[in-house]
Every structure is written in structure tokens, then in C-alpha cells.
Amino acid sequence: MQRIAIIGTGLVGRAWAITFARAGFSVSLFDETDGKTNAAIEFADSVLPDLAENDLLSGRSPDEVRGNLQIATSLEAALADCIHVQESTFEDVAVKRQVFSELEKYAPPDAVLASSTSAILPSAFTQHLDSRERCVVAHPINPPYLVPAVEVVPSPWTAENFWQNTGQLMRDIGQQPIMMKKEIDGFVMNRMQGVLLQEAFRLVEAGVAAPEDIDIGIRSGLGLRWSFMGPFETIDLNAPQGVRDYIERFEGMYSTMAQSQAEPISWKGEAGDAVETSRRERLSLEQLEQRTRWRDRRLMSLSSHQRRETERDQSGD
Amino acid sequence: MQRIAIIGTGLVGRAWAITFARAGFSVSLFDETDGKTNAAIEFADSVLPDLAENDLLSGRSPDEVRGNLQIATSLEAALADCIHVQESTFEDVAVKRQVFSELEKYAPPDAVLASSTSAILPSAFTQHLDSRERCVVAHPINPPYLVPAVEVVPSPWTAENFWQNTGQLMRDIGQQPIMMKKEIDGFVMNRMQGVLLQEAFRLVEAGVAAPEDIDIGIRSGLGLRWSFMGPFETIDLNAPQGVRDYIERFEGMYSTMAQSQAEPISWKGEAGDAVETSRRERLSLEQLEQRTRWRDRRLMSLSSHQRRETERDQSGD
Numbered sequence: 001m002q003r004i005a006i007i008g009t010g011l012v013g014r015a016w017a018i019t020f021a022r023a024g025f026s027v028s029l030f031d032e033t034d035g036k037t038n039a040a041i042e043f044a045d046s047v048l049p050d051l052a053e054n055d056l057l058s059g060r061s062p063d064e065v066r067g068n069l070q071i072a073t074s075l076e077a078a079l080a081d082c083i084h085v086q087e088s089t090f091e092d093v094a095v096k097r098q099v100f101s102e103l104e105k106y107a108p109p110d111a112v113l114a115s116s117t118s119a120i121l122p123s124a125f126t127q128h129l130d131s132r133e134r135c136v137v138a139h140p141i142n143p144p145y146l147v148p149a150v151e152v153v154p155s156p157w158t159a160e161n162f163w164q165n166t167g168q169l170m171r172d173i174g175q176q177p178i179m180m181k182k183e184i185d186g187f188v189m190n191r192m193q194g195v196l197l198q199e200a201f202r203l204v205e206a207g208v209a210a211p212e213d214i215d216i217g218i219r220s221g222l223g224l225r226w227s228f229m230g231p232f233e234t235i236d237l238n239a240p241q242g243v244r245d246y247i248e249r250f251e252g253m254y255s256t257m258a259q260s261q262a263e264p265i266s267w268k269g270e271a272g273d274a275v276e277t278s279r280r281e282r283l284s285l286e287q288l289e290q291r292t293r294w295r296d297r298r299l300m301s302l303s304s305h306q307r308r309e310t311e312r313d314q315s316g317d
Numbered sequence: 318m319q320r321i322a323i324i325g326t327g328l329v330g331r332a333w334a335i336t337f338a339r340a341g342f343s344v345s346l347f348d349e350t351d352g353k354t355n356a357a358i359e360f361a362d363s364v365l366p367d368l369a370e371n372d373l374l375s376g377r378s379p380d381e382v383r384g385n386l387q388i389a390t391s392l393e394a395a396l397a398d399c400i401h402v403q404e405s406t407f408e409d410v411a412v413k414r415q416v417f418s419e420l421e422k423y424a425p426p427d428a429v430l431a432s433s434t435s436a437i438l439p440s441a442f443t444q445h446l447d448s449r450e451r452c453v454v455a456h457p458i459n460p461p462y463l464v465p466a467v468e469v470v471p472s473p474w475t476a477e478n479f480w481q482n483t484g485q486l487m488r489d490i491g492q493q494p495i496m497m498k499k500e501i502d503g504f505v506m507n508r509m510q511g512v513l514l515q516e517a518f519r520l521v522e523a524g525v526a527a528p529e530d531i532d533i534g535i536r537s538g539l540g541l542r543w544s545f546m547g548p549f550e551t552i553d554l555n556a557p558q559g560v561r562d563y564i565e566r567f568e569g570m571y572s573t574m575a576q577s578q579a580e581p582i583s584w585k586g587e588a589g590d591a592v593e594t595s596r597r598e599r600l601s602l603e604q605l606e607q608r609t610r611w612r613d614r615r616l617m618s619l620s621s622h623q624r625r626e627t628e629r630d631q632s633g634d
Contacts, residue, residue, distance in 0.1 A: 141539070147538060148537040149537040149539075176533045176537040179527070179530055181525060182525055184520075184577075185570075186570070186571075188530070189534045192513060192531075192539060193548070194574050194578065195512040196513055197548055197552065198512065198578075199508055200547075200549060208498060209495060210498075213497070214495070214509075214548070214549065215546070215549050216466055216494075216547065217466055217505045217506045218509065218546075219544065219546055219547045220464070220465040221465075221466030221495075221506050222506055222509060222510055222543070224463075224616060224620075225616065227541055227543065227619065228615050230533065230535040230536045230540075231513050232529075232592050233536075236600070241605075242596060242597070242600075247589050253503070254511045255581065257502050257507070258515055258581055260502070261508065262579040267564045268568065276560055279553045279559060280559070288553070291554060294630070295554055299541060305619070309615060313611070
């Protein structure tokens with residue numbers, strides 16, 4: 001059984017551990033803060049039954065998946081014999097630089113060293129390493145056991161084979177890699193989220209619509225198709241002759257619109273106040289945690305729904 | 318039973334007819350092209366059983382809903398006694414100007430005159446009318462019986478009560494209105510789709526990721542949460558103290574990113590070619606129609622899934 005090392009077992013690391021373990025990998029967990037690996041195991045114990053109930057454990061039982069998780073008592077022990085290291089420590093470039101020096105020292109020379117960072121470019125914390133060609137970012141949307149997309153981001157010195165192997169490993173565990181060809185601020189997903197947020201704040205600032213109405217436009221409008229088709233497939237199906245036809249018909253409209261969408265906008269001014277007021281009218285700060293559990297339950301249920309739909313597609317029904 | 322007039326019964330009008338009829342309204346259909354109303358009724362006959370099977374007819378039987386649809390033999394007859402006119406004729410400002418003159422002439426004086434236009438500002442085809450204060454846009458994402466969001470867009474002279482009544486009617490039939498406070502190019506949804514597409518093409522042009530990988534980032538990443546939460550609720554749940562906390566933490570990151578997202582980009586150059594090539598590798602032009610049916614089936618299944626989830630939320634389970 002091939003081994004994965006999870007270094008840093010907070011919110012992201014503990015979710016990665018479950019994702020690798022349910023795919024049949026042996027997973028070693030290490031965190032330098034006392035008690036964190038135990039908390040990660042307790043978390044797995046609490047979530048595995050729900051995943052099983054939603055048929056999201058690749059046919060394995062919670063006990064079987066739980067059996068694939070082992071706590072390591074030292075970094076060195078965690079890294080021994082692993083094929084892939086998934087680092088999920090604190091989001092700070094100095095911390096990651098230091099951690100990666102240690103990973104390089106103790107991990108087998110062929111192991112991929114992957115970081116879960118959501119916002120730091122891989123070049124920023126791997127340049128000093130002797131084996132920097134084996135370092136990549138593998139950035140999930142949390143939790144990866146419910147959201148398949150993972151950004152695989154190379155630095156300028158990442159070697160093709162380590163980048164490819166990371167993508168293949170992601171596919172092997174049931175994730176869907178976004179195989180980025182170069183690093184860029186925000187990677188792909190936060191850049192897409194960023195433009196949507198900029199426009200959302202801009203519409204609020206311009207007094208065109210209230211924050212809640214903009215949320216409706218996504219969750220009860222565009223977001224439905226986007227949950228099973230990307231933006232390119234969506235427009236490919238929205239013109240009789242596909243995407244080129246769509247571009248011919250609508251690029252002019254979007255390009256006129258774009259002229260009023262380029263201006264930067266502050267999120268901290270009136271628009272931010274309006275969004276904060278709107279959200280707090282709907283949900284108090286005390287209810288945030290409960291609503292987060294609701295989100296996770298909805299995500300699990302959606303994931304289960306999509307799994308059934310994909311099976312139905314594949315059966316040709 | 319209150320009456321709705323559907324003027325223009327193509328792709329959009331026929332779907333509106335089903336949406337109003339399943340909510341218990343009496344629906345009159347008129348189209349000036351011979352055979353189009355009959356085709357709309359045939360379409361309803363073909364889709365109502367599927368909707369019933371997915372529990373998407375508000376508890377009514379296909380026959381009952383079908384019984385709410387009547388073909389009118391003249392515009393005048395279609396408009397008699399209606400409370401709301403839903404115009405879905407050809408997307409051309411001259412056509413709409415002419416049609417709205419006739420709607421004004423024959424519809425009861427209190428009826429709302431609503432257009433389904435996706436891209437023409439309401440001011441562009443209602444300014445000349447005597448009763449222009451009762452005109453709005455009510456723009457759906459097609460088909461409205463599967464996608465609840467509807468943009469309710471006033472012109473500068475739309476009276477508050479007609480705008481409000483349109484929103485209320487949308488809620489009464491189970492839709493979710495986006496109550497826009499003023500007209501703007503692209504309304505809300507196409508503006509949001511526009512920025513996402515601009516960034517998607519930009520990333521392809523810059524060689525950061527292939528079109529298919531960008532689609533993965535939405536359909537297997539961000540789009541999952543967006544199918545049941547808008548962008549504002551999403552970020553509200555992504556910082557310990559809610560949206561204001563999120564803005565404090567991440568506005569800087571997004572604002573740095575935004576500097577490289579403002580430049581306009583042509584969709585017809587290399588990026589467009591790459592997207593076209595990528596899509597055609599996955600789906601030939603001949604398969605487009607079949608894939609469109611797949612999309613509609615997935616949308617129906619998702620709609621049914623969401624209905625069950627909403628009931629579960631409301632039961633406090």
C-alpha cells in the first residue's frame with residue numbers, strides 16, 4: 001500500500017487525510033502542535049459515517065478508511081517511505097520555506113513535495129531547495145473529499161514528471177486536477193472568484209441591486225448550470241453552432257459591458273457596509289457556525305447527487 | 318383564475334407558459350407565426366410528464382397543467398382580461414417597440430407589460446408609450462420552470478407598484494426575482510457571466526490553463542457552492558467573523574489580482590481558437606443537440622434535488 005504524508009493536520013490537512021485514505025492509501029499524519037493529529041483523527045471518526053451514508057467512501061467502510069490513518073510521532077517518521085507529501089501548515093511564506101527545507105531533508109528523494117497553499121506562489125518558498133524540481137502546489141477547495149477540483153501549480157523549476165505525477169495521483173484518488181502550466185497570483189479558481197466578487201461589489205456600489213438579489217442571481221440562476229458544466233461548455237451549448245457561433249453573436253455585447261467592469265472598486269466602502277448589513281440581517285455572527293454545518297451538509301448531499309448522476313450518464317441511461 | 322398572456326411562443330415563451338400554468342394561472346398563448354402556438358402546446362405535452370415525475374408541477378397533474386393552457390387566435394383575444402403580459406418575441410428593438418405599442422392598445426390598463434428580453438434595455442422600446450410606467454423586463458434563464466432566477470428590470474419611468482407587482486407575481490409562481498433598481502447593460506446575470514468569461518478567455522490566452530481545466534475549476538470546484546449559495550454568502554462563511562472579516566483578510570489579495578484582470582481581451586483570437594478546438598475535441602457539432610438534452614436532464618434532476626433539500630431545510634431536519 002502506497003504511503004502519503006500529511007504535514008499539518010488542521011482544517012485542510014485533516015480533510016486531505018480522509019481523501020487519500022478513502023482511496024486506499026496509507027496516510028501518515030504529523031503536526032508539530034500537540035494534540036492536533038489526535039483532533040484530526042477524531043474529526044475523521046465524526047465525518048466518516050456521514051460519508052459512508054452518502055456513498056462517498058469508494059465502497060469502503062468507515063473502519064477500513066480509519067485503518068488507513070496513522071499518527072506519526074516525528075516528521076521523519078511521517079515522511080518515511082512516502083510517495084507524496086501534502087503540506088498544509090500555516091499560510092506564511094517564511095513558515096513554508098522552513099517546512100519545505102525539512103521535507104526535502106527527510107522525504108524519499110523521489111517523493112513529490114506538494115503544498116496546499118491557496119495564495120502563495122510555489123516559487124516563493126521552494127527556490128532555495130536542492131530538489132526544488134519536485135515541488136508543486138496542489139491546492140484544494142476545502143474539503144477535498146466533497147469538492148473534486150485541485151489546482152496543480154508548477155513553479156518555473158518544477159520538472160514535468162513531478163507535475164504530471166501529481167495530476168495522475170489526484171485522478172487516482174478521484175479528484176479532478178486543474179493542470180496549470182505556470183504559476184499566477186490567485187491561481188485559476190481564486191481569479192475566477194475574484195472577478196465575480198469584484199462585479200458583485202460593483203453592482204451593489206452602483207445601486208443596481210441589493211446583495212441578496214445578486215446572491216439569488218448566482219444560486220438560483222447561473223450557479224445551477226455551473227455546478228455541472230464549466231463556463232465554456234455552458235456557452236458552447238448556448239448557440240446553435242457551438243462556442244464559435246456564440247462568440248460571433250455575443251462578444252460585442254460582453255465587450256461593451258466590459259468597459260464598465262474594469263474600474264477597480266473598494267470592498268471596504270459603502271458596498272462592503274451594504275453587504276455586511278445584508279448578511280447580518282439574514283444571519284447573526286452567532287449563527288455562522290451552524291450555517292457552516294448546513295453548507296457542509298448541502299455540499300455532501302450535492303456530491304452524492306452528482307455521483308449518482310455521473311453513474312447514470314456512464315450507464316447510458 | 319387569473320390570466321397571463323404569453324406573446325411569442327418560441328423557446329422562451331413556451332417555457333414561461335408552463336411555468337405560469339403549473340402555478341395555477343390560466344395562460345393564453347399567441348404567436349403571429351402560424352403553427353407556433355401548436356408547437357408550444359406539443360412541447361408542453363412532451364415535457365409535463367418528466368416534470369411530474371421529478372415532482373416539479375407543484376403537486377398538479379400534467380393534465381391539470383395542460384388544461385391551464387389555451388391558444389388564442391388573435392392578439393386581442395390573448396390579452397383580454399389578463400393581469401400580466403409576458404412578451405417573448407424576436408430580440409430586436411424595432412420589433413419590440415412595435416409589439417409593445419400593440420400590447421398597450423389591447424391589454425387591460427392595469428396589466429403589467431413585461432418583456433423577456435435578455436439584452437435590450439427596457440427604456441429602448443417603451444419610451445414612446447402612453448402607459449410606459451407599467452412596462453418592465455422580466456428576464457428568465459431558460460427554462461424558467463427549472464431555473465428560478467428572474468431579473469425584474471425597471472426603466473427610468475417604470476412605476477414602483479408595477480415593478481413590485483411583477484416581483485410578487487414571480488414569487489407567487491415559485492420564481493426568485495432579482496429586483497433590480499435600475500437598468501444597466503447586461504442586467505445582473507449576464508454581467509456576472511461576462512466577467513467570468515473574460516477571465517476564462519484571459520487565462521487561456523495567457524497560457525495558464527487549458528479551456529477544459531478552467532471548466533473543471535468551475536464545475537468541480539467553485540460552481541458546487543454557487544449552486545446553493547451566492548458569492549456573498551460563500552465569503553460570509555469563509556472567515557471566522559463573516560464577510561467583514563473576509564474583506565479585511567483578502568481584499569488585498571483580490572485587489573492585486575484585479576490589476577491583471579482589467580485589460581480587455583479579444584475572444585476571437587488565439588483564445589477563441591483554443592476554446593473552439595478544445596470543445597470540438599470533446600463534442601462534435603453533430604452531438605451538440607444531444608448534449609443539450611443531457612444538460613436539460615441534469616438541470617431537471619438538480620432542480621428536483623434542490624427541491625428536496627429545501628424541504629429538508631424547512632422541516633428543520
